[in-house]
Amino acid sequence: MQFTAKLAALVAAAASLASATNTITFMNQDSTPKTVIFTANSGFQAVDTIKVEGNGEAKVTIPQGWQGNYFSIAEGSPTNPGMLGEVAFQGWNDLTYFDVSAIVDATDVDGVKEIFPASEAKAKVRVAFSGCKTFPCNTAYYHPDDIQTVSTKETDLITTLGGGSAVPSKRDEPALVPRKFVLGKF
Numbered sequence: 543m544q545f546t547a548k549l550a551a552l553v554a555a556a557a558s559l560a561s562a563t564n565t566i567t568f569m570n571q572d573s574t575p576k577t578v579i580f581t582a583n584s585g586f587q588a589v590d591t592i593k594v595e596g597n598g599e600a601k602v603t604i605p606q607g608w609q610g611n612y613f614s615i616a617e618g619s620p621t622n623p624g625m626l627g628e629v630a631f632q633g634w635n636d637l638t639y640f641d642v643s644a645i646v647d648a649t650d651v652d653g654v655k656e657i658f659p660a661s662e663a664k665a666k667v668r669v670a671f672s673g674c675k676t677f678p679c680n681t682a683y684y685h686p687d688d689i690q691t692v693s694t695k696e697t698d699l700i701t702t703l704g705g706g707s708a709v710p711s712k713r714d715e716p717a718l719v720p721r722k723f724v725l726g727k728f
Contacts, residue, residue, distance in 0.1 A: 562697045564604040564631040564638075567660065568614070570594045572704040574652070575617040578602075582610040594703060607632040611643070614703045616652040624650025625673070625682075627657050627701050628691075637693045642673030643683040651677065652704050660698040670694050673702075 570576050573596035580589035587605045594600045594614070609630040613623045626643040633639045640657045644650075656673035672692045673682050683690040 564697045565601055566604060566699045566701055567599055567601045568594045568701050568703055569599050570597055570703045573597055574704060576614040576703050578612055578614045580610060580612045586610055604631060614653045624653035627654045631697060637695060638697055639691055639693050640672055640699060641683045641691045648677060648684060655702040657699055657701045659694045659696040660700050661696060663700055
């Protein structure tokens with residue numbers, strides 16, 4: 543009897559994980575409305591453009607297994623990509639992969655700032671995050687072979703947009719392992 547109950551609980555837990563909904567919550571950190579434009583990778587379903595009011599939030603449901611990127615533009619600005627949020631849900635090993643890419647325009651100060659799992663929204667120190675409160679920083683993706691992609695088992699992400707954060711002091715920046723050590727090039 544106990545075995546049957548444990549088996550039923552395990553099956554229920556596995557079913558809830560398998561049907562997890564992918565979401566991205568966009569948090570606008572300044573008073574200027576933003577438009578978020580999604581670009582799906584080839585073969586993946588399109589995601590509609592959304593508007594995030596000044597100092598507002600908007601939550602978007604993303605299709606299962608979706609891969610692509612998004613960028614935001616401030617109201618009244620030209621529609622040119624800046625900082626990109628890049629994400630792959632249900633990627634290799636069923637993980638969610640994400641990063642903030644500064645490859646297109648590293649001078650964008652109004653667009654995508656940080657991406658992190660929703661469970662870390664109130665954490666004093668985030669463990670799984672990509673991007674910066676103030677650019678440039680060590681936790682964004684600047685070159686095609688940068689090692690800045692982050693992975694998580696979570697399917698609920700938060701992306702911050704625009705200003706609203708003071709310039710961090712050097713002591714507030716996370717201590718990172720230099721790229722040459724990660725690549726084994728001492």
